[in-house]
Each structure stands twice: as C-alpha cells, then as structure tokens.
Amino acid sequence: MSETRLDVDPLGSSNRSIHFESSEHMVKALGAQDEVLRLIESEFSDVNLHVRGNELSISGPPAAVDRTERLLEEIRTLAANDTRVSPEVVAQLLRMLSEQSVARPAEVLTLNILSSRGRTIRPKTLNQKNYVDAIDNNTVVFGIGPAGTGKTYLAMAKAVQALQHKEVNRIILTRPAVEAGERLGFLPGTLSDKIDPYLRPLYDALHDMMDPDSIPRLMAAGTIEVAPLAYMRGRTLNDAFIILDEAQNTTPEQMKMFLTRLGFGSKMVVTGDVTQIDLPGGTSSGLKIVSEILQGVDDVNFSMLEASDVVRHRLVSDIVTAYGRWDDERRKPSTARRRRTEQES
Incomplete structure (x- = not known):
C-alpha cells in the first residue's frame, strides 16, 4: 500500500515522504529514466525531490510541497490503474489542478470507455x-x-x-x-x-x-x-x-x-x-x-x-485559440458599424 508521511521542521519547511508499493509502481509513476520526475522538478523549482528505494521525499515551502504532493497523488493513482503517465498527461493534470476544475483529475483520466487492439479509449x-x-x-x-x-x-x-x-x-x-x-x-x-x-x-x-x-x-x-x-x-x-x-x-x-x-x-x-x-x-x-x-x-x-x-498535438490548441482571437477582432469593427447604423436610423 502506498503511504505518505508528513513532517514540519521548526523553520517552516515541510518534509513529506511518499512510499510506493513496489519499484514497478514507482517506475510507472515517475517515468522511464525519471522523465516525469524531472518534469515535476522543473515545474516546482522551489521543492526538493529525492528518491531512495521505493520512497520519494519532498521538501520545501509548505504551499509548494502541498501542490507537489497533490500532483504526485494523482500520478500515483494513474500508475496504479495502468495508465501511462506521459509528459502530456502530467501537463493535463497540472492544468486541471491549477483550474480546480475537478477534485480528483485521475478519476477523469481513468474512465475507460473502450479497450481495443491493445489500447484504451478514455x-x-x-x-x-x-x-x-x-x-x-x-x-x-x-x-x-x-x-x-x-x-x-x-x-x-x-x-x-x-x-x-x-x-x-x-x-x-x-x-x-x-x-x-x-x-x-x-x-x-x-x-x-x-x-x-x-x-x-x-x-x-x-x-x-x-x-x-x-x-x-x-x-x-x-x-x-x-x-x-x-x-x-x-x-x-x-x-x-x-x-x-x-x-x-x-x-x-x-x-x-x-x-x-x-x-x-x-x-x-x-x-x-x-x-x-x-x-x-x-x-x-x-x-x-x-x-x-x-x-x-x-x-x-x-x-x-x-x-x-x-x-x-499541443500546437493545435494554440492554433484554435489564435484563430478565435482573430475572429473576435474581425467581429468588433462590424459590430461597431452595425451599432452606428442603428443609432443613425
């Protein structure tokens, strides 16, 4: 069973330890060659992460440690449900957590609709x-x-x-x-x-x-x-x-x-x-x-x-957003012209 241990030192820095139930579970969660771990480190630069055996320790300012721990809990849940934790999935988790759009993002990302030809659609x-x-x-x-x-x-x-x-x-x-x-x-x-x-x-x-x-x-x-x-x-x-x-x-x-x-x-x-x-x-x-x-x-x-x-591809979202802004800018002059015409009439 995975566990989390919490300590707070007198200087106000939090220290937490997350224990994974197996080395296989840990690899699934943190990625091959620790790619997910490195991504988390880059996202939370004020937090220190250290791996020893099947245990991951987190230390740093309490608020940052809270956010890091919450992200890791979601990642751990995904790994336990055999969901591949890719950088794209981590980015999605970060967005959902930052927007507070759902209490448990992992519950969204582990809803299986259909399994076919070695892949699951969710x-x-x-x-x-x-x-x-x-x-x-x-x-x-x-x-x-x-x-x-x-x-x-x-x-x-x-x-x-x-x-x-x-x-x-x-x-x-x-x-x-x-x-x-x-x-x-x-x-x-x-x-x-x-x-x-x-x-x-x-x-x-x-x-x-x-x-x-x-x-x-x-x-x-x-x-x-x-x-x-x-x-x-x-x-x-x-x-x-x-x-x-x-x-x-x-x-x-x-x-x-x-x-x-x-x-x-x-x-x-x-x-x-x-x-x-x-x-x-x-x-x-x-x-x-x-x-x-x-x-x-x-x-x-x-x-x-x-x-x-x-x-x-992540660029598709950026392209859609850019076109939306462009459409909005084009509509503004025509809306202004229509209002002027209505006022004149």
Whole structure:
C-alpha cells in the first residue's frame, strides 16, 4: 500500500515522504529514466525531490510541497490503474489542478470507455468526461467544439461500446457531403467512390476501435451503416446509435430532418464545430440555430468543448485559440458599424 508521511521542521519547511508499493509502481509513476520526475522538478523549482528505494521525499515551502504532493497523488493513482503517465498527461493534470476544475483529475483520466487492439479509449479532460456522461444520460446529445477535442472519436467509442453491450442493434454514421452540395452525380466513379472521401474520417475511427476484418462483414449485414446525410430522409431509425458528424454543414432543414429520424430505443449524437462552416454564403448552419430551438427540451443535452480540450498535438490548441482571437477582432469593427447604423436610423 502506498503511504505518505508528513513532517514540519521548526523553520517552516515541510518534509513529506511518499512510499510506493513496489519499484514497478514507482517506475510507472515517475517515468522511464525519471522523465516525469524531472518534469515535476522543473515545474516546482522551489521543492526538493529525492528518491531512495521505493520512497520519494519532498521538501520545501509548505504551499509548494502541498501542490507537489497533490500532483504526485494523482500520478500515483494513474500508475496504479495502468495508465501511462506521459509528459502530456502530467501537463493535463497540472492544468486541471491549477483550474480546480475537478477534485480528483485521475478519476477523469481513468474512465475507460473502450479497450481495443491493445489500447484504451478514455476522456482526457473534464469537459470530455462531462460529454461522455451526457451521452450516457441523454437520448440526444450535441457535442460542439473545435477540431481535435474528441467530439466524434468519443461518440464513436460510445457507439461501439453500446453495440458490444447489446444496448443497440446497429450503428449509423452520417455526414453531410457539403462540398458536393449533396449532389454527387457529377463526380467520377461509382456511388461508393463518390461518397467515400466524405465518410473516410468515420471509417478511420471505426478501424481504430474494431477488428478491421469484422467491419466489412458488419457493414454487409447492416449492423454498421456509413452514409451521407441525404440518405437519412424518410427513414425511422430504431434500436440504433446514430452519429451525425460535421453538423455545422447542415442547413436548418437538414438538421430538422435528421433529428426527426429518431426511433424507439435509439440514441443520437450530433457533433460539429461552428467556426468551420463550409456552407455557401448566406446559408444558415443548422447546428448554430438548433441550440436556440431545443434549449430546455428534456433529454437533449448540449456539451461544449473548448480549445483547452484539444488532445492532438499541443500546437493545435494554440492554433484554435489564435484563430478565435482573430475572429473576435474581425467581429468588433462590424459590430461597431452595425451599432452606428442603428443609432443613425
């Protein structure tokens, strides 16, 4: 059993010792060649860390020692749950602890959704966990946020989990083929050739989560269906987990059409990024206005993800934030012009 020992010397410096239950547990927590330990030392430069056997001692100013100990407790919990403690995970823990967004960050990062092909899919931020919980607790969920926040990937993982647990009989994945205006006839090749480029991201996610050899068989049997949004019209989808991806590229009419396909025993997840709308100029996005229409409707949830939830390369979060600032600056002059016009009239 891991233990923590606390001592306070007369000069006001705290000294604490954390005992790990085994050397293997300690290596998992502190990283190969102590990479995690070195990262903690660089983050808390006023704290001294010393390793002896299976014991890690912490000394320094009480407040800094408290923060270091709390971080190490979360790291120790992750290691005990066989979660790889990488520098990226430590950075995420530090952010969650500094924001005080959740009492125990390790509980967020050890929530397993799906294990497949030697890897486990989990939420990596508090907002992602809230999104996953919303999918569990609601029939219709909207996951709205920038690229790389796991909107579609986590929804796909929940769909595969629901299928494996026999909560649904099939998975239906759909996207609007907006670049071709849902009119695919002028593109070369067969129908499959024409729509595959738009649906490829959904296929890629499926291959991450399931045995690739089983996917053609499941698709042939209708257990998994991947189709453009136009193919949903006129259908009632019962006992299915239905995901609409890239929903910012739906018109209000298409969004209404899709939502009204919901049948008994089904669950819907709608994902999109309202900052990446590819619709022709002047066309309203169905995803932008649906929150106004359905706000307050029981069993419908809107989960908002942010740049801080991006789980791709760290630069992606910085890029999303930079574009957000740029968009805000562009809006300011147009808002000012509109106000002047309203005042003059």
